[in-house]
Amino acid sequence: MIPLVDVKAQYAPLLPRIREAIDGVLEDGRFVFGPNVAAFEEEAARYLNVRETIGVANGTDAIVLVLNALGIGAGDEVVCPAFTFYATAEAVARAGATPVFADIDPSTLNLDPADVADRITPRTKAILAVHLFGRPAPLAALAALGVPLIEDAAQAFGSPEIATHGVASTFSFYPTKNLFALGDGGLVAVDDPELAERIRMLRFHGSKSKRIFEYVGTNSRLDEIQAAVLRIFLRQLDDWTLARREAAQRYRELGLGEACAVPADEPGHVYHLFVSRSPTADSIREALTAAEIGNAQYYLPPLHLQPALRYLGYSEGDLPETERAARENFSIPLWAGISAAQQDRVVATVLAAGRIAA
Numbered sequence: 001m002i003p004l005v006d007v008k009a010q011y012a013p014l015l016p017r018i019r020e021a022i023d024g025v026l027e028d029g030r031f032v033f034g035p036n037v038a039a040f041e042e043e044a045a046r047y048l049n050v051r052e053t054i055g056v057a058n059g060t061d062a063i064v065l066v067l068n069a070l071g072i073g074a075g076d077e078v079v080c081p082a083f084t085f086y087a088t089a090e091a092v093a094r095a096g097a098t099p100v101f102a103d104i105d106p107s108t109l110n111l112d113p114a115d116v117a118d119r120i121t122p123r124t125k126a127i128l129a130v131h132l133f134g135r136p137a138p139l140a141a142l143a144a145l146g147v148p149l150i151e152d153a154a155q156a157f158g159s160p161e162i163a164t165h166g167v168a169s170t171f172s173f174y175p176t177k178n179l180f181a182l183g184d185g186g187l188v189a190v191d192d193p194e195l196a197e198r199i200r201m202l203r204f205h206g207s208k209s210k211r212i213f214e215y216v217g218t219n220s221r222l223d224e225i226q227a228a229v230l231r232i233f234l235r236q237l238d239d240w241t242l243a244r245r246e247a248a249q250r251y252r253e254l255g256l257g258e259a260c261a262v263p264a265d266e267p268g269h270v271y272h273l274f275v276s277r278s279p280t281a282d283s284i285r286e287a288l289t290a291a292e293i294g295n296a297q298y299y300l301p302p303l304h305l306q307p308a309l310r311y312l313g314y315s316e317g318d319l320p321e322t323e324r325a326a327r328e329n330f331s332i333p334l335w336a337g338i339s340a341a342q343q344d345r346v347v348a349t350v351l352a353a354g355r356i357a358a
Contacts, residue, residue, distance in 0.1 A: 002342050004294030005176050005335045010240065014232055018182075021228040034224035040231050041187075047234060048163045050189045052196040055222030056203050059154040059172025062186040063091035063128070065220065066150055066168045069198040072097050072125045079119050079147070080128040081111050082303040082314075083322045088130055088152050089303045097125070099312065101304045103319045107264070109133065109275070109329075112321070113141040120147060129166070131156035134178065134244075134272035135263065139165035158241040161268030163189050168199075173230060178244070178272055179237050181226040240336035244271040247338050254347040259354025260284065260330075273298075274334040280354065281330045287353035293346055294333050300326040 011018065021036075028034065037055050044053045056062050072078065073096035080088055082101040089099040103115040109132050116127060127145065129137040130152040136159055143149050143165040153162045154172035157179040163169040171177075173185035190196045198215075201208055206215030248263070248271045256262050260278035263269070275298065278284055288295040302322045304314035316323065332346050 001292045002294055002333050002346065004296055004331065004333050006333075006337070007175050007180060007335070009337045010236075010335060011182075011233070014236070017232050018229055021232060022225055025225050025228050028224075031224045032221055034227070036224050036227040036231060037222055040222075040227040040234070043231060043234055044187060045189065047237075048169070048189050050163050050169075051191045051193065052189070054188045054190070054196060054199050054203065055227060056186040056188060057220040057222065058184045059152075059170060059174065059186040060087040060091050060094075061203075061218070061220040062170035062172070062188045063088065063150070063152060064094050065199050065202050065218070066170060066188055067091065067095035067097065067126070068202050068215075068217075069195055070126065070148065070167070075123065076125040077121060077123040078126045078128050078150075079116050079124060080152075081130055081132070081322070082305075082319055083109060083299050083325055084130040084132060084152070084303065085154075085299070086303060086306065086308075087154075088128060089309060092128065093309075098123075099303075099309070100124070101312075101314065101319060101322075103321045104325060105138075106321045106325065108135060108138075109325055110135060110137040111142065113138055113145065116142060117145055120145060126150050126167075128152055130154075131159065131162055133263070133275050134159065134270040135266070136161035136268045155272035156270055158237050158270045159268040167192065168195065173226065178241065178270055179230065179233055181233075182229050183226055185222050185226045185230065186220075187222070241270050243336035244334060245269070247271070247334050247336075247343065248274055250340070250343055251332070251334075251347065254343065256347050256350060259351050271334060273331045275329050275331045277325065277328040278330070278354065279328060281328050284350055284353045285330050287349055288330075288332070288346070291345070291349045293349055296331040298326070298329055298331065302326045 076097040092099040105112040149166040151166040151169040169189040171187040173181035202217040203220045206217030260276040
């Protein structure tokens with residue numbers, strides 16, 4: 001069996017350091033807002049080249065907190081993709097605003113700036129761009145549209161192209177992410193100190209202390225144990241990213257592109273997932289499953305056709321490139337440390353399935 005992702009293979013060599021870090025937290029006895037959270041926030045800010053980062057409970061909360069801190073809510077619109085995980089649009093709805101879905105560029109699977117421009121109205125208060133599957137969104141083109149840009153970078157920690165154009169960037173440390181925790185966790189990165197202060201207050205019930213409450217906030221905190229582990233993993237991230245990029249390149253060199261459209265490489269792509277496309281994706285996934293090789297199909301149905309978002313009024317055919325990508329995509333195993341033999345087997349299976357389908 002080859003899994004889609006093997007997180008344990010990445011952290012197993014670090015177990016002595018992980019256990020030592022967790023023991024240190026247990027000895028210290030500070031589990032919330034402890035020294036590791038403060039240190040990780042500083043280290044992450046240096047890594048991302050931003051002024052401040054704020055640790056939160058998860059990546060969804062990170063987006064909601066940014067929207068709340070920007071005062072985006074009822075009556076406002078936020079343009080975002082429908083080809084992404086549900087949390088992106090869910091966060092907009094949780095903030096009380098209306099998600100407005102724009103179509104994607106079929107060559108990148110990220111937001112199409114031209115289509116985004118067509119969706120902007122006087123009610124548009126932000127563009128929420130996702131760096132999908134670790135590939136940077138077209139930030140400069142989106143920022144040029146003149147609307148505040150928020151980066152959903154949950155799948156792209158480690159890319160030097162992120163956190164460069166938006167008013168804030170949000171991250172998830174769910175265990176399958178490029179930079180992952182041993183549980184849930186999230187982060188917001190900002191350069192504006194006033195915005196950072198509001199987010200810090202909103203994550204702790206709208207308060208700077210436990211006595212005076214200035215906003216209606218929430219309880220969303222990165223815990224000390226996860227921060228201690230994240231500090232270890234952050235120091236490994238560049239090596240992990242290099243290994244992911246090398247594995248992605250090896251898939252190309254093995255001829256995977258003979259059977260499907262593989263993601264093109266570009267600077268800053270960190271390959272959270274290796275997602276390819278084919279009109280015969282169903283057959284390819286069936287062959288991979290039969291060979292006990294992990295695989296997945298993402299975001300079908302896409303967000304504009306999800307039951308919880310029917311109230312927005314979208315219909316099938318409204319976002320043709322999004323809908324086609326949802327039908328045609330398939331993901332194959334990739335993580336930092338996947339072996340050459342595993343990749344050989346994956347490619348052989350896909351090529352055989354592609355020839356049969358043809």
